């Protein structure tokens with residue numbers, strides 16, 4: 763999945779991307795890093811085709827119907843219960859499987875019959891995330907999936923994402939949290955200066971910056 767020499771202006775005329783080239787590795791967790799406002803969400807929106815039609819420089823990406831997109835802060839309320847909501851998403855792509863309560867992540871089983879409108883913001887985010895993971899797609903996009911979640915819950919969220927990768931799925935995720943990130947099967951892209959300033963494995967980024975952790979390596983980049 764490749765973006766080649768892509769330039770993009772915001773509606774107010776600001777240049778967000780300038781000759782940006784990026785390769786996303788299939789079957790891996792692609793982690794897109796960069797400071798606030800650099801354009802990570804905009805890039806995910808463009809890949810998903812939600813904001814506007816994909817431009818020609820985007821090649822090798824699945825069609826919109828084959829992409830699952832967990833958007834940041836998506837409004838997700840209503841009178842449906844946790845179980846009904848996740849079952850509905852499971853049934854979208856795997857109607858024959860008859861999704862059951864015990865297939866919910868453990869932390870959602872106790873609130874399986876609570877209505878979304880009665881959940882906390884973090885719990886709603888967990889429901890949406892679990893639903894997205896039930897979809898059977900070729901590419902999964904997660905925009906800051908652990909934001910606003912307790913660190914213990916965030917571990918479980920990253921585990922769900924790792925399970926997708928273990929099943930051979932391609933994931934692109936933005937994050938500002940380094941604590942629970944895996945390093946195996948991971949491809950890192952650093953968005954800075956209107957283009958991809960680094961693309962490679964966590965080990966390569968750490969070697970290039972002479973750092974011992976991915977967080978330190980990122981801090982040493984010019985992002």
Ligand SMILES: Nc1ncnc2c1ncn2[C@@H]1O[C@H](COP(=O)(O)OP(=O)(O)OP(=O)(O)O)[C@@H](O)[C@H]1O
Nearest residue numbers: 772773774778796797798799800801802803804805
């Ligand atoms: N619809 C829009 N109209 C005008 N500007 C926009 C629009 N959407 C986003 N922007 C601008 O695009 C820039 C990039 O925003 P984006 O949300 O992609 O950044 P980000 O890297 O995901 O940031 P964060 O880490 O804070 O979520 C910001 O300067 C923002 O103001």
